[in-house]
Amino acid sequence: MSIWSANVSFANGSLVVAGCAATELAKEFGTPAFILDEADFRARATEYKNELEKVFPNSTVYYAGKAFLCVELVRWLSELGLGVDVATGGELAVALAGKIPANRIQVHGNNKSIAEIKRAVEVGVGSIVVDSIIEIERIAKIAKELNKVQPVMIRLTPGIHAE
Numbered sequence: 001m002s003i004w005s006a007n008v009s010f011a012n013g014s015l016v017v018a019g020c021a022a023t024e025l026a027k028e029f030g031t032p033a034f035i036l037d038e039a040d041f042r043a044r045a046t047e048y049k050n051e052l053e054k055v056f057p058n059s060t061v062y063y064a065g066k067a068f069l070c071v072e073l074v075r076w077l078s079e080l081g082l083g084v085d086v087a088t089g090g091e092l093a094v095a096l097a098g099k100i101p102a103n104r105i106q107v108h109g110n111n112k113s114i115a116e117i118k119r120a121v122e123v124g125v126g127s128i129v130v131d132s133i134i135e136i137e138r139i140a141k142i143a144k145e146l147n148k149v150q151p152v153m154i155r156l157t158p159g160i161h162a163e
Contacts, residue, residue: 005037034068038076045080060126062106065091074098083126089116096123108155118142120150127151 007018015022018037025035049061062083063073069084069091077084078100086092087109095105107120108129117135120128121142130136130152143150 005040006043007037007040036068036073041073042076042080045077045082049080049082060104065095069094071098074100078104089113089119092116092119092123092125102126106153112138114138114142118146121146121148124148125150127153129153129155131155 005017009016011021017025017035018039020035022035025033045061045063052059052061060081060083062085063077065084065086069086071094074084074095075098078098083104083106084095084098084100085106085108086095087107092105092107096102102124103126105120105123105125106127106129107116107125110131112120112128112131112135117128117138121139128135128139128150130139136152139150139152
């Protein structure tokens, strides 16, 4: 798999993305600009999903929001049946704005605030990845207050101490 989009070419010394010359994109949108090739993104995401499901039926591929996250990209993920992994309250807000089902959102990342945990439990995220003993206590307390059962996963990192 190439780092370049399948729809990237070079013409007359210029980068062309999905038929759009980078020089023209720069004129229209300015620089720096972040350009995504939707067709290539969808094709790669679908390939990951299909390959994982061959080996692990009923599994979910999660896109790491920290790579790049915007509402439109979340819509693509939702349409493709993928999940999104978020690490902050802002990323969670973007995921929700993109209308992905909350059960396909995973909250991951150390040092989650009480407000971030509460929002995740309120909206019913699919899981919260626990990074510390303190988070277990916080999630349990918040879930109890909201009368919810919150699925969690535990990230174990032997030899690494967050404190």
